[in-house]
Amino acid sequence: MKTEQSISQRLHGNLKEMIAGTKTGDRLPSEPELARRLGVSRATLREAMRTFETQGLIHRRHGAGTFVTRPSQVIESGLEVLESIETLAKRIGMQVSMGALHVDHRLATPEEANALGLATGCKVLHLSRVILAEGQPAAYLVDVVPEDLLAQSDLDEGFTGSVLDLLLHKKSLALSVSRCDITATNASVEVARLMSIQRGDVLLQFVAYLYTPEGRVVDYSFSYFLPGYFRFHVVRRVG
């Protein structure tokens, strides 16, 4: 046997077993206790736990503990068609809810103004909210919309979490396509806090521009997805 492994690799395996052997929803031992039991320092333990958090297998709650979560279903979607997460979830019969909605009227930043084709200083509506899948934070969505397109009254009439669905219901507005840039990123301090994950955790990120048939951008959005809860795919034709 030449199974030399680094401490972190062995630890990864040990943790995987331990998580597998814990019932969904149960709490793991505390970090100092777990570190002692597995014979590693707390720093090393926490580093190893990151990947499991990314996969949605554990969920840490500051002050409360680390819990085993095990997403029972992934949200799967093709990227050819733009659909709201709510519509998508409903279609596949998955439980999704909205948490921590923040609505804000403010002046567009130069970047936002540029993206939306507005003059600097125009007012925009900022909408940010966390999407909970089976009660766990799974995505964080931010939409920036020109203020003249979406009034407060539109939101009061029942906002369920999807700006897209709201815009689709406005009969006066036609939508055509969305251009979506896809990348991977580390969770910033802010996003990490809102999704209650660790700063630096890996997230799939979409930056999207929603167009009218005339070519006007009516929604500029950032979406952050915890990889374990989603599976996005695209069919590519051979060039």
Add this chain to the structure above:
Amino acid sequence: MKTEQSISQRLHGNLKEMIAGTKTGDRLPSEPELARRLGVSRATLREAMRTFETQGLIHRRHGAGTFVTRPSQVIESGLEVLESIETLAKRIGMQVSMGALHVDHRLATPEEANALGLATGCKVLHLSRVILAEGQPAAYLVDVVPEDLLAQSDLDEGFTGSVLDLLLHKKSLALSVSRCDITATNASVEVARLMSIQRGDVLLQFVAYLYTPEGRVVDYSFSYFLPGYFRFHVVRRVG
């Protein structure tokens, strides 16, 4: 002023300035020196450096130092059409080369056999290689192909890094589409070493199945992209 910031946030800013003020290709001070100068511990410094490595702004070389790299051009591509990175790079006039090619004949794992629609125990060809953009590792690609489709002679006749281009040149083989799953992941120990990035660094990951018109899978591939070097996008029509 109520600009309270955590140490890590302040550090992030300091580092950003320092990198911006360093010429491309130059070496940064050593980690102990940098940590002392910025008034933080080495662990905190290294954590803060991760994001810059992800963005392709710095490049660490074990035993040699940390260098400022600054990718002069990103590789941008739509996902509707499948193109090899080499073809893509050539089209936009970017310098791309191949490093660390590994070719291996082996028995298909159960997972690979399943993906390729083979019986367990069939032989497959494993091809893995690193893609260098401007001399820096930017992507790591792994292709698994049934052995009857790609002989050693095909490779000897000049393999430039793209399995897709190789398959396209086989007149006996027709290709139709590729199904591509997109996710974000942490660099494993192996991938991190090959791309000379840190274990745990964030990568964009594609898992793809290449089909013939008859529906046979002829290539099962994993691709890992360092976010700073690539920009992938897709146009989504409104449902």
Add this chain to the structure above:
DNA sequence: CAGTGGTCTAGACCACACG
């Protein structure tokens, strides 16, 4: 060989949750 980044440790202190 000296100097660099890669890994790991032990421990401190803080912020938050829950009874």
Add this chain to the structure above:
DNA sequence: GTGTGGTCTAGACCACTGA
């Protein structure tokens, strides 16, 4: 208050590079 996870430190040791 007690116990949890979140952050940060100082330092050790190893593996690698390059003169």
